[in-house]
Amino acid sequence: MKAENMEKSKQLKEIIKNSKKICVFTGAGISCPSGIPDFRSADGLYNQKSGYNYSPEEIISHSFFVRNPDLFYDFYKSKMLYPNAQPNKAHKYFADLEKQGKDVSVVTQNIDGLHQKAGSSKVFELHGSVARNYCTKCKKSYSLEYIANSQGIPRCTEDKAIIKPDVVLYEEPLDGDVIEGAINAIANADTLIVIGTSLVVYPAASFIRYYKGKNMILINKSKTSYDTIANMSINEDVIEVVEYLEK
Numbered sequence: 430m431k432a433e434n435m436e437k438s439k440q441l442k443e444i445i446k447n448s449k450k451i452c453v454f455t456g457a458g459i460s461c462p463s464g465i466p467d468f469r470s471a472d473g474l475y476n477q478k479s480g481y482n483y484s485p486e487e488i489i490s491h492s493f494f495v496r497n498p499d500l501f502y503d504f505y506k507s508k509m510l511y512p513n514a515q516p517n518k519a520h521k522y523f524a525d526l527e528k529q530g531k532d533v534s535v536v537t538q539n540i541d542g543l544h545q546k547a548g549s550s551k552v553f554e555l556h557g558s559v560a561r562n563y564c565t566k567c568k569k570s571y572s573l574e575y576i577a578n579s580q581g582i583p584r585c586t587e588d589k590a591i592i593k594p595d596v597v598l599y600e601e602p603l604d605g606d607v608i609e610g611a612i613n614a615i616a617n618a619d620t621l622i623v624i625g626t627s628l629v630v631y632p633a634a635s636f637i638r639y640y641k642g643k644n645m646i647l648i649n650k651s652k653t654s655y656d657t658i659a660n661m662s663i664n665e666d667v668i669e670v671v672e673y674l675e676k
């Protein structure tokens with residue numbers, strides 16, 4: 430790690446130590462070390478040739494799900510589900526902070542459920558989660574494994590109706606309760622740590638605005654347009670920063 434980033438990590442460690450309420454806002458970058466690709470990055474899913482005659486944005490939309498559930502699920506299961514992905518050191522670090530008695534809430538743009546899997550209890554998933562799936566008719570819930578192991582369109586065992594992932598698709602609104610919880614967590618935090626997101630993608634930037642404190646820290650491998658707004662910006666691999674914090 431560069432000396433400059435080491436110095437900043439040292440400061441961050443002190444800030445965390447002195448914080449009463451921490452909010453962690455995470456994007457794809459925190460889950461990359463778990464083997465989940467950032468679908469918006471240059472080599473990510475969205476820039477891959479999808480092999481379909483539709484763009485990924487079209488496929489992962491509400492109307493496409495309704496019209497072409499077979500193609501939707503073909504794409505969803507092969508490109509968006511990582512049933513074997515495990516939480517990494519960064520997910521675990523914040524879950525452990527909570528276990529040690531810190532008030533830590535997590536607001537995430539990720540749908541992988543890895544913060545909960547690591548043990549965090551206050552997680553606001555802006556875009557939903559692949560871990561929750563419901564029958565569109567009777568609302569019976571199904572696991573990620575059930576969806577991943579299904580053949581073709583996953584259907585309810587009770588009534589054969591189609592199952593829908595609890596993931597916010599294009600054309601769908603974010604959940605009102607989740608938005609409220611996320612805004613409260615951000616607005617009430619004395620420290621806001623933003624990890625692995627460039628903040629340019631909706632709705633991240635609009636949420637960050639609610640932060641009123643003096644400790645907004647960004648951890649992102651590359652520079653972002655928000656580096657100047659943050660009180661401190663660490664352009665470093667999040668795992669390396671966390672390893673330093675744990676020392």
Ligand SMILES: [Zn+2]
Nearest residue numbers: 564567585588
């Ligand atoms: Zn059902």
